[in-house]
Amino acid sequence: MDLADLDTIGVATAIQTGRLHPREAVEAAIARIEAGNSKVNAVISERFEAALEEADGPLPNGAFRGVPILLKDLTAQMAGEPNYLGNRLLRDIDNRATTDSHVVKRLRRAGFIVLGRTNTPEFGSAPTTEPLAFGPTRNPWNLERSPGGSSGGSAAAVAAGFVTVAHGSDGGGALRIPASCCGLFGLKPSRGRVSKGPQAGEGWGGASTEGCLTRTVRDAAAVLDVLAGPEAGDPYVAPPPGRPFALQMLDEVPRLRIGVMDRAPINHTDPACVAAVGKAADLLANMGHEVESAYPAAFVEGRSSDFYTTLLSVAAAQNLAHWERELGRTFHPHEIEVTNELFASLGREVSGVAYLDALSWVHGWSRRMAQFWAPDTDGGQGFDLLLTPTLTHPPVRIGELVPSAEDPTSAMKSIAHWIAFTPQFNMTGQPAMSVPMHWNDDGLPVGVQIVGPAFGEGLLLALAARLQAATRWDQRRASAT
Numbered sequence: 001m002d003l004a005d006l007d008t009i010g011v012a013t014a015i016q017t018g019r020l021h022p023r024e025a026v027e028a029a030i031a032r033i034e035a036g037n038s039k040v041n042a043v044i045s046e047r048f049e050a051a052l053e054e055a056d057g058p059l060p061n062g063a064f065r066g067v068p069i070l071l072k073d074l075t076a077q078m079a080g081e082p083n084y085l086g087n088r089l090l091r092d093i094d095n096r097a098t099t100d101s102h103v104v105k106r107l108r109r110a111g112f113i114v115l116g117r118t119n120t121p122e123f124g125s126a127p128t129t130e131p132l133a134f135g136p137t138r139n140p141w142n143l144e145r146s147p148g149g150s151s152g153g154s155a156a157a158v159a160a161g162f163v164t165v166a167h168g169s170d171g172g173g174a175l176r177i178p179a180s181c182c183g184l185f186g187l188k189p190s191r192g193r194v195s196k197g198p199q200a201g202e203g204w205g206g207a208s209t210e211g212c213l214t215r216t217v218r219d220a221a222a223v224l225d226v227l228a229g230p231e232a233g234d235p236y237v238a239p240p241p242g243r244p245f246a247l248q249m250l251d252e253v254p255r256l257r258i259g260v261m262d263r264a265p266i267n268h269t270d271p272a273c274v275a276a277v278g279k280a281a282d283l284l285a286n287m288g289h290e291v292e293s294a295y296p297a298a299f300v301e302g303r304s305s306d307f308y309t310t311l312l313s314v315a316a317a318q319n320l321a322h323w324e325r326e327l328g329r330t331f332h333p334h335e336i337e338v339t340n341e342l343f344a345s346l347g348r349e350v351s352g353v354a355y356l357d358a359l360s361w362v363h364g365w366s367r368r369m370a371q372f373w374a375p376d377t378d379g380g381q382g383f384d385l386l387l388t389p390t391l392t393h394p395p396v397r398i399g400e401l402v403p404s405a406e407d408p409t410s411a412m413k414s415i416a417h418w419i420a421f422t423p424q425f426n427m428t429g430q431p432a433m434s435v436p437m438h439w440n441d442d443g444l445p446v447g448v449q450i451v452g453p454a455f456g457e458g459l460l461l462a463l464a465a466r467l468q469a470a471t472r473w474d475q476r477r478a479s480a481t
Contacts, residue, residue: 022066
């Protein structure tokens with residue numbers, strides 16, 4: 001049995017049927033990490049000995065008993081394990097988590113065995129994974145390219161075949177961006193679908209949520225079943241799905257009305273990204289869906305990015321203040337990267353009234369966006385889905401989007417253009433997924449984004465399963481590692 005050919009459910013099934021022992025699964029994953037991580041730099045801390053001990057011991061009899069997994073070193077806190085958040089000071093003092101996050105509790109209850117933690121940009125604030133604390137993570141499809149971010153370490157680990165699934169989070173595209181860059185499937189769940197507790201109630205004004213990166217849709221659906229569900233005190237709670245997402249994924253997909261937006265409203269969109277959307281649109285039309293050029297009018301309202309930046313800036317200022325209280329001292333300038341210092345300095349200038357004004361504007365804008373998915377009998381546009389590029393360009397080169405201390409705003413403008421399609425749906429809280437539909441002439445993956453109505457993960461998963469069956473993206477493997 002070649003474990004490299006199995007997905008997460010395949011590994012779990014092999015363990016459940018006795019064809020594979022959890023220790024064998026863990027040993028194989030460790031061997032792949034040890035063989036390839038020096039090239040990719042996806043895993044920044046290991047717990048291999050503890051994982052092997054767990055594999056030999058009494059594991060929870062969950063759906064994923066004995067399956068190896070990696071955790072993003074940001075929001076998935078695990079008691080006693082490193083919690084560096086991509087920051088040099090937290091690394092240098094070997095900061096450790098004191099409690100498990102609900103996400104980690106649920107993953108471990110399902111039987112997953114955690115092998116270690118993956119690289120992330122400092123405090124998750126960039127769409128590429130190049131923290132000064134650990135150096136850049138490299139894309140397994142081309143080591144000179146970025147795997148995206150902020151879940152770039154997790155995406156690179158899955159694309160390189162270290163593990164079949166890795167935890168990630170998404171506050172502005174941070175699951176979808178690396179999924180696109182690494183040829184993976186990445187679903188951002190609806191706001192309130194997955195708890196961020198107990199350490200946090202919300203992230204970035206409700207924009208951030210938790211999820212995973214996988215090669216197959218069925219893996220993503222089954223892991224979402226593990227992660228989904230409220231915990232006591234959550235400020236946002238999504239309605240129960242009714243049936244497991246793993247079953248909803250198998251549902252027949254009705255004829256859908258799908259709007260297509262293949263270019264960014266301003267500036268250039270790479271032909272490969274346009275081609276990826278065209279390929280997806282043609283395939284969806286051939287499946288019998290109604291596909292037409294259309295998108296929410298509110299999408300191009302220029303003020304949305306300004307108010308989103310306000311939310312992020314205040315969150316950055318609050319985050320630094322939190323850690324300064326925890327550490328009992330202030331950060332020195334060399335201990336914070338330029339992006340986070342810039343965001344935090346902007347956030348410190350925002351009054352409480354201005355912050356709530358920004359949040360109120362975003363809520364109103366989200367309602368205008370939602371009209372695209374509302375039935376036309378209710379004054380909406382009556383679309384079921386929106387199809388866009390995930391990014392405006394294929395994976396960028398390492399260092400290309402790293403802000404300099406001398407001119408940080410120039411790189412940040414380029415970043416805003418590269419991720420022109422993803423943050424909007426963190427603001428609205430809708431589910432959105434990146435599907436690996438295309439590879440450009442240089443052999444780099446190019447994803448497309450499909451956005452569903454609020455709490456419409458089941459529909460997205462069912463459609464994604466049909467797209468995977470039609471294209472077999474899961475059979476493609478990164479060549480650089």
